[in-house]
Amino acid sequence: MQPNYALDDAEWNKLISDAAYYFDDLTLKRGFQYYKQNRVQTFSISEPRKMRAMVEGRENYGVYINLDNFPGNYCDCPVNEPCKHIAAVLMYYADAQKRSVASLANAKAVVSRPKAAAASAEVPAGTGSRSALVKKLGGLIPGGTVAQWREYLQLLTSPLAHTVRNPQYADRALAAIAEAKPQLSPAAGMLFKLHAHLFILENLLRPNLPAAAAPVLGYSLGYYTAVAVSELQAAVTRLMNTTLPLAEEPGEWQRVKDTLSYLRQEMLTEARDRSRDQPYFSACYELLWRKWIAPNTDGAALYSEELDALRQEGQELGAAHSRQSLLLAESRMYYLLSDDRAAWELLRKTAERPGIYPDELMSFLIPLAEAGHWSRLTSWLAEIGPLLTSRLYNLSDYAGYWKEAVRRLPETEPLMWDTLSGMLPISREIYEDLLLDYGKWQDWMDYQLSSGKAPSDFRVSDLQPLEKNAPELLLPFYHQAVERFVVEKNRHSYKAAVKLMKRLAKLYKKLKREERWEEFLEAFTSRNSRLRALQEELRKGKLIP
Structure with a gap:
């Protein structure tokens, strides 16, 4: 396993200061975009505070970073100064260190912001009345419904209603909610924490509307709001990756169903465009089913009920709902019912128009691999491969699932090659790598010659396997x-x-x-x-x- 060489707080603060000093704000923003687009590849740490990576740009650029010699950091792109490729690698490193990527992306603002401002909270006049309200709401939360929780969250965060929507707003809103300190059971506590994050997410996405207002389709997020949304969704993902103890607290099922009802409507009315980010509430809806509901239910009744609820909700919303979101959610229910053919048919219809995010397709593979359902996994790999049409998506995870499936079921290898060749040119990189991994030297060379490639298109190390095995x-x-x-x-x-x-x-x-x-x-x-x-x-x- 590759060493991590963890940063302590002093080293982290120095990195923030160095980033603020050596980068301009625009370069940090562009670096953040590259990091979010998963352009950082082959990242490695050879020794403490020294790292290398390859970053995908117009070409593949090699980056070398020494945190102890910031001016000596190097990227072989044409820019002769700290560039977005170096910034992207630093943000990848921050994420690996479990540090705030947003703080690094906002290094200019973080360094210049007075420390007191981060800790302060806006409260209305009369601190005593505010404290009493918080205490009262904290006592009401344990017995409240999900709808009442949202009302309480609105009251707890009301002093921040007119503040700028940025990472600081999200931190201060979460702190205001935590101040109530409700006494909740483990499952109820996790559900309340989820709704706290979802409430703030909603306020970031629709800052000028009351919580009950209809979604604003096409609303364009500002940069700092987008950073806050990204961090918040990462927190939601971490939370929902933790097991919800419903078996020990079956009484929380009603709150789970209320949460599902809320996310269903948000997911169906969420805007879908050609951006590289998965729609926010769609991601939460998928995680709720995969991580919290499916592991806690045995029968098919709940999935059939959700199919009916989705169709009814779609009819009630009419033109306000996203047809792609509805089809995707329906396909997920058929998948959970093990009716793969029905699920595939809906997914093909979903992919007819731009807007489906690749990770939404990849999420169907994760439970199959975890459960060891290799035959079914290969069928899903063959079905979703042609739907992964974004040239900007990194297919390494997809290739990894194929390798593991073929390792378990060697007879499925021909299906893998048929699928990958049918996905060309989108699958070019993983196709070439797998040909080399499986020792198909002649096929690899035939592909390069048919593509018009020249030796200069490759690093010497890329051709070493052929020089060794099939010169x-x-x-x-x-x-x-x-x-x-x-x-x-x-x-x-x-x-x-x-x-x-x-x-x-x-x-x-x-x-x-x-x-x-x-x-x-x-x-x-x-x-x-x-x-x-x-x-x-x-x-x-x-x-x-």
Whole structure:
């Protein structure tokens, strides 16, 4: 397992200060976007406070960071100063350290903000009356319904109603709610905490409306609001990944069903666009079923009831509901009922228009892998693969599920190759990697040649598996590239050709075909004898005397 080298508080505060000093605010914002888009790849920490990563941009850029020498941090992109790629890696690192990514993204504001402001809370005149109200509400919460909880949350956070919606607002709202200190059982406490986060999430998404107002479709979040929403949803995910003890507290089922009713309406009326972020309430709805409801129910009755509720809600909302959200939720119920064909049919209809987020499809795979249902998992992998059409989505998790399924059921390997080849060019990266992982050297080379790739498109390390296991396959690949370089007829291309020819010489020697190499070199030199610059480069490379 890779070492983590945890940051202490002093080191974290220094990182925040360094980020505020060396980056401008726009670069931090762009770095945050790259981090959110999962563009940071192959992250590693070689020793304390030193890390490397590859970041996907217009090209793949290598990043090296030494936290003890910030000016010496390096990215091989064209920007000659701290860039968004370095910022994205730092935010990836902060997340791995369980630190606030938002604080790093807002380093300028965090460093300049007075410490007292973060701790202060706006309260109306008359501190005594406010304290009495908080105490009273804290006593009412244990016996309240979900609807009453939301009313209490509105009262507890009312002093913050007119403040700017940013990460500080979310922190202060949660602190105001925690001040009530309701005495709740474990399951009730988790449900109340969930509703506290959902209430604040709703206020971040619809800041100028009362809680009961209809959703604002198409509302565009500001940058700092988006950061707050991202952090809040991460907190919701962590909470719902914890088991809800309903078996010990069956009396909490009514609150679970009320929570489901609330999320159902929010999910169906939530805007869907082409953004890279999964719709907020849709994610919560999915987690509620997968993490809290499904593990606590045995029969199919609850899933059938939800299908009826979804359809009824869709009819009542009319044009205000999202057809994609409805189809996706219905497919999830058929999935839970093990009616996969019905689920797949609805998913195909859902994917006919942009707006379905890849993680919503991937969420169907997680329970199957966890339960070891490998045959069913392979069927789902084959079905959702063609629906993963976003070029910006990282398919490494999808490839990982295929590898594990094939390991368990080797006879499903042909289905994996058929699916991945059918997904090209979207699946290009994972397809190439899996061909190498499975030792399909000829297939890998055929794909590169058919795609018009050249050796210069790869790092030397990328081609090392072939040089070791199937060096003969690289001969036509390198020869073809050499001829292309020569046709360009410039000094730079001649140098590239000679560099590649030196690798060819090593391959011929490894294959014990030195005579063939000498024949080629002699013919090549003679054929291009009029190209003086090429001849000079061949001499410099010590290929000819």
